[in-house]
Structures are given as structure tokens and as C-alpha cells.
Amino acid sequence: MSFDRAQFRDLVRRSLERRGLHSRAAENILLGTAAQESDFGTYLLQRGGGPAIGAFQMEPTTFDWLRGKFMPRFPELVERDKPGIMEWDLDFACFMARLRYAANPEPLPPAQDVKALGEYWKRIYNTIHGAGTVAQFMSAYAKYVKET
DSSP states (O other): OOOOHHHHHHHHHHHHHHTTOOOHHHHHHHHHHHHHHHTTTTOSBOGGGOSOBTTTTBOHHHHHHHHHHHTTTOTHHHHOOOTTHHHHOHHHHHHHHHHHHHTSSSOOOOTTOHHHHHHHIIIIIITTTSSOOHHHHHHHHHHHTSOO
């Protein structure tokens, strides 16, 4: 079972707005990331026993790196020091996934360009080492995110 599209979009938007990190492109890439990484919240722990956690399937090493990088700007990271929190705290998981993209100096692609969002996800979030493809991202986006 996956998240309700409208409710999850609203949660992502509010999470990002609250921290001054919102744009429509940021909202859409996070929705696409959740669609691709966890089948839109179906899996909160990585299938096959891997280390990734939460709707955005972030690995603990990435979590630790982002905490160190962004702690001066976002003091809430001081108290939230365990990656397992992303399994059950959707607001915090949204925030951490957004920080992963914010750590990259390249601007986000246009909000409605799903292919460009997928290419950005692959390059920045999934990386060349990840098994995901842009085509899979686009398919997951069409299935879970795109308004009909």
C-alpha cells in the first residue's frame, strides 16, 4: 500500500516550506524520489536487507554526512542523530531527502520536466552506483505522482 498522493504532496510541501526549502521543483523531485525508491511509501526499510531507511530510502552514511554538513544551518539536526527516525517520521525524512538535493550546487530542473527530474535523481540521489534508471523513475512518477 502506498501513500495517498494528495496527502503526501501536502506533507512534503509543508515540511519544505517550514524550513525555507520549498519550490515546486523540490516538491516534485521528492515525490518522484519516494515513488522510485520505496514505491511511494510501500517499503520503509530496504528490500533485501540493505541499509536504506524510510520513504526516500536514505542510507545511514548519507544521513550522517548530511547532518554534519547542515547542522550549523538547521539546529534540529543536533538532536536527531539516528537514521532510524526516517522510518517513522515522514516530515523529517522529507527534510533529509531535500537536504541531499540541496547539498548539490546544481539548480533543480524545471518542476514539470519529469525526464530532467529523473536524470537529476539518478545523478545526485541514486548515483552511478545505484541500480535505478531514469526510465524507472519516470515510470514510478507516472504511476504515483502525476495528477490525472
